Amino acid sequence: DTGVSQDPRHKITKRGQNVTFRCDPISEHNRLYWYRQTLGQGPEFLTYFQNEAQLEKSRLLSDRFSAERPKGSFSTLEIQRTEQGDSAMYLCASGTMGQPQHFGDGTRLSIL
Amino acid sequence: AQTVTQSQPEMSVQEAETVTLSCTYDTSESDYYLFWYKQPPSRQMILVIRQEAYKQQNATENRFSVNFQKAAKSFSLKISDSQLGDAAMYFCAYRSAISGATNKLIFGTGTLLAVQP
Numbered sequence: 001d002t003g004v005s006q007d008p009r010h011k012i013t014k015r016g017q018n019v020t021f022r023c024d025p026i027s028e029h030n031r032l033y034w035y036r037q038t039l040g041q042g043p044e045f046l047t048y049f050q051n052e053a054q055l056e057k058s059r060l061l062s063d064r065f066s067a068e069r070p071k072g073s074f075s076t077l078e079i080q081r082t083e084q085g086d087s088a089m090y091l092c093a094s095g096t097m098g099q100p101q102h103f104g105d106g107t108r109l110s111i112l
Numbered sequence: 113a114q115t116v117t118q119s120q121p122e123m124s125v126q127e128a129e130t131v132t133l134s135c136t137y138d139t140s141e142s143d144y145y146l147f148w149y150k151q152p153p154s155r156q157m158i159l160v161i162r163q164e165a166y167k168q169q170n171a172t173e174n175r176f177s178v179n180f181q182k183a184a185k186s187f188s189l190k191i192s193d194s195q196l197g198d199a200a201m202y203f204c205a206y207r208s209a210i211s212g213a214t215n216k217l218i219f220g221t222g223t224l225l226a227v228q229p
Contacts, residue, residue, distance in 0.1 A: 003156075033216060042116075042203050042219030043157075056214045091157065093217075100147065101217060103157035 002026070004104035006092050012110045013082055020078045021107045025094030032075050033101060034067060035091040036060065043091050049075060079109075087111045114139040116206050118220035125194045126228050132179075133189045133223045135204030143209040146180065146187045147217070152200040160202070163187065165209070191225075199227045 005024040013019050025032050030051050035043035046065070048056045051072035061067075064083075069075040079086055089108050093101035115138045125131035137146070148160040163171045163180050170178050175195075179188045191198055204220040 031215065035217075040221070042205075042221050043217070045216040045218070048214045048216055056216070093157075095215070097215070100159045100162055101215075102159075103149075105156050 004092055004094050004102050006090075006104035006107050008107055009105060010108045010110070012112065014112050015082055015084060017082055018078065018080045019082060019109065020076055021090055021092075021109075023075045023077070023092030023094075023104060025074070025092070026102055029094035029096055029102070030072065031095045031097070031101075032069055033093045033095075034075070034077050035093065037089040037091055037106070038087075046077075046090075082109075082111050084111050114141070114144075114206050114208070114218050116204050116218050116220040118204055118223050120223045121221070122224045122226070124226045124228060125191070127194055127196060129194055130190060130192045131194055131225065133191075133202055133204075133225070135187045135189070135220055137185050137187065137204070137206050139185070139206065139208075141208055141210060145207045145209055146178075147205040147207065148176070148178070148187075148189045149203045149205060149219075150198075150200045151203065151222075157203070161189065194227050196227050196229060199225055201225075 007022045032049040034046040037043040049069040064080045067077045089106045091106045092104045095101040117136045144165045146163045151157045161173045175192045201222045203222045205217040
């Protein structure tokens with residue numbers, strides 16, 4: 001069990017730039033989640049995949065955000081035209097039905 | 113919509129002592145799970161303990177135990193014999209067990225636990 005892997009760990013970018021994060025879930029997990037955590041807050045749900053299908057998106061996920069999970073394996077989260085308010089920790093978690101989610105280390109995004 | 117409330121932003125405990133972290137939640141669902149997660153500074157979120165709502169018996173995991181009061185919608189975490197490595201942010205979380213639900217977690221705002229040597 002290699003755990004959930006996220007890349008990069010840190011990303012610093014200028015406002016208006018596009019960024020993409022990657023998440024590699026635990027191999028046998030068919031469910032994958034993205035959360036966003038701002039300073040001093042608990043993680044907030046962004047979106048959920050079951051295999052390759054994106055089954056739920058939070059209203060927090062504006063049209064500047066897009067997520068994919070091709071072939072039901074790794075997932076990417078892209079943010080276009082980044083804004084100051086996008087600065088946060090982006091967490092990925094994976095799991096199977098009825099079992100607890102396992103989290104990655106997260107990607108910390110800083111917008112200059 | 114479900115909500116999770118942690119009313120203690122920070123707590124402190126002496127090493128080897130016992131501390132209780134509070135959590136309340138609101139839901140109209142009858143079947144759900146509750147969790148406590150631990151997030152050390154700059155490190156991965158780790159599951160500490162979970163409780164199924166249909167179980168009356170409180171969950172325990174070594175030094176960690178919960179006091180689950182379903183009618184009061186309360187779910188507190190007790191850490192016994194506190195150790196320096198217990199210092200972290202602790203999050204209470206709710207997850208629906210309704211068939212077809214996404215199983216997304218709804219988190220509280222967290223309690224930062226400091227352990228004094």
